[in-house]
Amino acid sequence: xxxxxxxxxxxxxxxxxxxxxxxxxxxxxxxxxxxxxxxxxxxxxxxxxxxxxxxxxxxxxxxxxxxxxxxxxxxxxxxxxxxxxxxxxxxxxxxxxxxxxxxxxxxxxxxxxxxxxxxxxxxxxxxxxxxxxxxxxxxxxxxxxxxxxxxxxxxxxxxxxxxxxxxxxxxxxxxxxxxxxxxxxxxxxxxxxxxxxxxxxxxxxxxxxxxxxxxxxxxxxxxxxxxxxxxxxxxxxxxxxxxxxxxxxxxxxxxxxxxxxxxxxxxxxxxxxxxxxxxxxxxxxxxxxxxxxxxxxxxxxxxxxxxxxxxxxxxxxxxxxxxxxxxxxxxxxxxxxxxxxxxxxxxxxxxxxxxxxxxxxxxxxxxxxxxxxxxxxxxxxxxxxxxxxxxxxxxxxxxxxxxxxxxxxxxxxxxxxxxxxxxxxxxxxxxxxxxxxxxxxx
Amino acid sequence: xxxxxxxxxxxxxxxxxxxxxxxxxxxxxxxxxxxxxxxxxxxxxxxxxxxxxxxxxxxxxxxxxxxxxxxxxxxxxxxxxxxxxxxxxxxxxxxxxxxxxxxxxxxxxxxxxxxxxxxxxxxxxxxxxxxxxxxxxxxxxxxxxxxxxxxxxxxxxxxxxxxxxxxxxxxxxxxxxxxxxxxxxxxxxxxxxxxxxxxxxxxxxxxxxxxxxxxxxxxxxxxxxxxx
Numbered sequence: 001x002x003x004x005x006x007x008x009x010x011x012x013x014x015x016x017x018x019x020x021x022x023x024x025x026x027x028x029x030x031x032x033x034x035x036x037x038x039x040x041x042x043x044x045x046x047x048x049x050x051x052x053x054x055x056x057x058x059x060x061x062x063x064x065x066x067x068x069x070x071x072x073x074x075x076x077x078x079x080x081x082x083x084x085x086x087x088x089x090x091x092x093x094x095x096x097x098x099x100x101x102x103x104x105x106x107x108x109x110x111x112x113x114x115x116x117x118x119x120x121x122x123x124x125x126x127x128x129x130x131x132x133x134x135x136x137x138x139x140x141x142x143x144x145x146x147x148x149x150x151x152x153x154x155x156x157x158x159x160x161x162x163x164x165x166x167x168x169x170x171x172x173x174x175x176x177x178x179x180x181x182x183x184x185x186x187x188x189x190x191x192x193x194x195x196x197x198x199x200x201x202x203x204x205x206x207x208x209x210x211x212x213x214x215x216x217x218x219x220x221x222x223x224x225x226x227x228x229x230x231x232x233x234x235x236x237x238x239x240x241x242x243x244x245x246x247x248x249x250x251x252x253x254x255x256x257x258x259x260x261x262x263x264x265x266x267x268x269x270x271x272x273x274x275x276x277x278x279x280x281x282x283x284x285x286x287x288x289x290x291x292x293x294x295x296x297x298x299x300x301x302x303x304x305x306x307x308x309x310x311x312x313x314x315x316x317x318x319x320x321x322x323x324x325x326x327x328x329x330x331x332x333x334x335x336x337x338x339x340x341x342x343x344x345x346x347x348x349x350x351x352x353x354x355x356x357x358x359x360x361x362x363x364x365x366x367x368x369x370x371x372x373x374x375x376x377x378x379x380x381x382x383x384x385x386x387x388x389x390x391x392x393x394x395x396x397x398x399x400x401x402x403x404x405x406x407x408x409x410x411x412x413x414x415x416x417x418x419x420x421x422x423x424x425x426x427x428x429x430x431x432x433x434x435x436x437x438x439x440x441x442x
Numbered sequence: 443x444x445x446x447x448x449x450x451x452x453x454x455x456x457x458x459x460x461x462x463x464x465x466x467x468x469x470x471x472x473x474x475x476x477x478x479x480x481x482x483x484x485x486x487x488x489x490x491x492x493x494x495x496x497x498x499x500x501x502x503x504x505x506x507x508x509x510x511x512x513x514x515x516x517x518x519x520x521x522x523x524x525x526x527x528x529x530x531x532x533x534x535x536x537x538x539x540x541x542x543x544x545x546x547x548x549x550x551x552x553x554x555x556x557x558x559x560x561x562x563x564x565x566x567x568x569x570x571x572x573x574x575x576x577x578x579x580x581x582x583x584x585x586x587x588x589x590x591x592x593x594x595x596x597x598x599x600x601x602x603x604x605x606x607x608x609x610x611x612x613x614x615x616x617x618x619x620x621x622x623x624x625x626x627x628x629x630x631x632x633x634x635x636x637x638x639x640x641x642x643x644x645x646x647x648x649x650x651x652x653x654x655x656x657x658x659x660x661x662x663x664x665x666x667x668x669x670x
Contacts (some may be wrong), residue, residue, distance in 0.1 A: 031664040145544040145563060148525055150486050150506040177661050189546070189565040189584045192601055194660040197601070199582065203562040204521040204540040210501070213481045217502040217521075314600030393451045 034266040035174070038112030038325060039167045039258040039302065039363065044275040046258070047309040049422030050415050051431065056399045062394075062400040069396040070406040073320050075297045076158060076227020076250040079219070083227055084136050084157050084249075086320070087116025088392040089407060090310055093255075093324035094140045094160060094231075096122025098175055098184045098196075099262035099355065100328075102129055104364040106377040107331050109133030111384025115392075120160060120322075121260075123173060123198050125187045126152040133381075138229065141218065143172065143199040153222055158251075160229040161215065163202075163240075166259030166302040167267035169233030169273045173311040174263055179286075179358040203418040211247040229253050234274040234302065238282035241298070245290055251297045253322065254283050258303030260325040263356030263368040264363070276302035276313075278425040284317030293317065294408075308393020314395070315410035316426060331380040332362045355423050449476035453483065460510070463489040464670035479514045479519065482510050487529070505547060523550045525599040526567055539576065542569045545586065551640045558595065561588045564605050580605055581617065590634050591645060599653050603660075603661070608633055619659045625652045 010020065028031065055061035062069060076083035092112045093114035097105050099122060106129045112119040118136035124141055125147015139156030141148065153159060164170065175184075175196040185192040205214045215228055230244040244252045256276025261269065280300055287293040300313045301322035313321050325333075334342075336349040338361035345352065345359060355365035363374035399407050402414045416431040417423035423430040424437035451576025455616070456474060456635055471492040472505035477483055481500040484493045489512030495503070498516030508527035517535035526545040533541075536554035543559070552560075561569050566585045574592035581597075583605030589615045593611035600617020606629070607620075616622075625648075633647035659666060 032662075081459075145525060145565070148544065149527060149546070150488060150508055174662070190617040191660075194603075195583070195662055199563070203559070203581075204502075204524050210520070213501045215487050217482040217505050220482045221506055223458060223461060224454070272513075322639065 019244030022351065028414065033357055035176075036262055036269070036353040037260060037264075038260050039260045039355045040270050040273075042137065042270055044257070045277050045419065045421045045425055046275065046276060047312045049158030049277070049418045050312050050426055050428065051418060052308075052311070052315075052402060052414055053416055054381070055403050058244075058284065058417050062405060065344060065402065067398050068405060071392050073297070073395060073408070075229075077118055077300075077321065078250045078292075078296055079224065079248065080158075080227040080250050081223075081225045082157075084118065086136065088388060089224055089314065089318075089320035089395075090115075090304070090388055090391055091117050091138075091299065091322045092118035092119035092321055092327050093259070093322040094122045094138070094162065095324055095328075095432045096124035096175075097127050097130065098122070098124035098146075098179060098188070098367070099365060101363060101366050101372040102127065103375045104328075105130045105135050105381070107375065107380035107384060108327060109137070110377060110381025111327070111330070112136070113242070114381065115383035115386060115388035116327075120158065123162075123175075124184065125149075131155060131251055133377075135412075140231075143202045144188075144197075145203070146198070148197075150221055153226075156226060158229060159218055159222070160253060161211070161218070161233050162231045163211075163244075165261060166233045166257045166273055166276070168259035168264045168268050169235040170200060171264060171268050171272070173261070174199035174356070176263065176356050176358075178298060179356070179367045179426050185369060192193060193355060208243040208247050210355040211243075215248045229299070231255065232259075233259075235272075236280040237274070237279040240287045241283040241286040242332055245287065245292050245296050247440070249288060249296060251299060252283065252287075253299040253301065254279050254302070255322075256302030258267060259301050260328075269392075275425070276300065276304075277422060280313060280318060281318040281425070287317075296317065306393040307313045307396075307400060311390055311395040311407065311410055312415065314407050315414050316428075319363075319408065326387070327384055328364055330384045331364055332375060333360070333364050333384070335362055337357040338362055354369040358418055443471045443473055445473045445475060447475050448480050448483070449477065453480055457485060459492060460484060460487050460489075460493070465489060472591050476615070481519070484510070485514070486509065487567045489530070498535065507531060511593045517554065518552075520658070522552075523548070523567075526550065536573070537571075541571075542567050549623040549636075549639055555592070561586070561605070564588065568636055568639075570636055570642065572642065574611070575627070577614075578617070580607055582609070587595070587632065587636060589633065589640070589650070599655070601659065602653075604655065606632075608650040609653065610650045613651075616653065621655055623652045623654045625650070655660075 041398040073089040074085045099235040113135040138158045177193045227250040229251040232240040257273035297303040297319035299320045300318040341361035360366040363371045415428040450588045474495045477497045479500040481567045485505040488508045493512045495514045495539030500519040502521045504512040504569035510529045518537045520538045521540045523531040526541045526548040532551045537552045537556045539557040542550045550569045552571045556575045560575045560579040564583045564602040565585045570589045577595035584603040595611045597617035619638045630647040
């Protein structure tokens with residue numbers, strides 16, 4: 001019997017994997033951290049880890065094509081004289097003109113309007129095109145106050161005080177000089193071509209007591225007409241929600257770490273904040289503890305992709321959701337039709353995230369006039385409307401299967417979890433058991 | 443002249459009356475008595491109306507003023523005239539922090555001292571402070587003029603963009619990317635104009651030093667990382 005020298009294949013380190021090694025080399029070569037757009041790319045417990053139970057002998061379903069399942073949601077019922085009512089609980093999250101092209105903002109407005117929902121400005125002010133094409137427009141009030149003025153406050157349908165966002169709780173922003181066109185520069189009162197920093201803190205208030213007075217000021221300026229949202233990144237959802245309510249918010253917007261950004265350090269996106277799934281129940285608990293659940297509405301964002309995600313977020317207690325990254329994909333972001341150009345940029349369709357560089361082949365995250373022409377705002381708006389309607393139908397399908405005649409009637413009892421982590425975060429039982437980690441019993 | 447007594451009249455009534463003034467020239471003047479530190483007094487004015495506040499106010503007095511002329515015969519809390527678009531706001535006493543924050547136009551005159559972060563993120567407003575200003579004033583100032591007849595605290599003009607700063611007294615320290623700059627004739631002329639508008643007597647523009655952005659942080663460079 002001959003002896004064969006056994007071959008041991010090369011073994012790569014799990015700690016120093018190929019991506020990590022490449023990032024070390026990149027940092028060593030360039031001397032700068034990586035900046036990119038979008039939200040976290042790491043795998044975190046998410047809505048995929050939850051399942052609906054559906055009807056059974058003890059639960060009575062609704063007929064899918066005959067019995068009504070309402071999807072309307074009214075936001076701002078606490079203090080605003082003019083709450084807004086949407087046909088679907090899926091809203092469009094704030095994304096700035098500057099980060100996005102004019103046609104992209106127009107398309108978001110068109111799509112949202114067709115679908116009967118709201119869209120949101122961003123860190124750059126309100127454009128006439130956006131206002132004109134958006135039936136319901138939420139105006140963000142951000143630390144930078146770029147483009148902020150009382151006329152636009154008054155022509156908005158709601159105001160969103162942005163404290164943080166899920167991709168970077170505690171972080172500001174940076175719009176790099178290559179995206180600062182003449183128009184963007186003028187709207188932001190800054191010279192063309194320079195990097196524009198967006199502060200991480202508001203310039204004229206600090207803490208929840210100040211926020212209460214700031215909200216009072218905004219209400220007085222707008223004669224108490226507009227719903228006022230407070231948006232926070234997913235960090236301390238119980239306390240942030242409670243403090244937003246205490247400060248007088250009509251609506252709390254809670255953005256988990258899968259929520260996108262136009263440009264932030266990769267190390268920030270991947271290492272700060274909590275998964276969306278982990279944020280919802282503490283926020284709902286805060287509302288319930290204050291007797292404000294359904295009185296102060298809760299909008300959840302960060303990684304919403306389908307009607308199933310919508311239904312799960314609502315079942316956990318949210319009143320509505322917001323989408324950003326998914327809306328851009330519906331417009332045409334990361335479309336494989338531009339694969340040749342993605343390759344030239346050193347990436348591939350589905351992975352393109354250098355939104356801050358302004359070279360987007362799809363014409364969405366750019367201010368380049370030639371690239372912008374590639375996005376037809378009418379056709380892109382139609383795609384977004386289709387997507388919103390499909391998601392709404394999907395959520396209705398699930399809700400009917402659970403016997404619910406309104407999406408808001410979905411409840412945690414309709415869910416089970418596939419993993420212990422998701423069970424603990426969503427506080428629904430692990431599938432096949434009655435066990436929720438941390439809740440005792442088995 | 444309507445007189446609003448905030449001891450008995452809700453704040454809402456004052457602000458809604460100010461918002462109900464029709465556009466265009468008018469000679470309406472309001473007097474507000476007993477403000478007692480109320481917040482959000484005379485906010486969101488969008489007509490050329492005069493408001494005299496007889497006493498001290500709390501946060502955000504004259505916030506987002508657009509064309510009004512507001513005089514506070516007392517002191518002002520944080521964020522006075524924040525995000526002012528146009529018009530004039532005069533504080534006869536002192537102002538707390540964030541005075542004139544993010545203001546885009548108009549003139550803010552503080553006849554006493556202003557606390558920290560005066561003119562933070564200013565975007566076109568002109569601010570004249572007869573006394574001293576606190577630390578981190580004009581932080582990230584983008585446009586407009588900040589004129590200080592007294593002294594400035596630490597980190598003046600940190601991360602400054604294109605706002606122009608004039609200080610007559612001492613500056614405790616300059617913030618990142620803020621430097622003393624040459625006072626050219628056009629600056630002296632602008633200073634003289636602002637001093638006159640602010641009712642300053644017996645002070646010459648030549649007594650001031652000018653500070654502005656070194657513009658070294660306008661585009662990110664890893665070799666400037668120590669400045670952040």
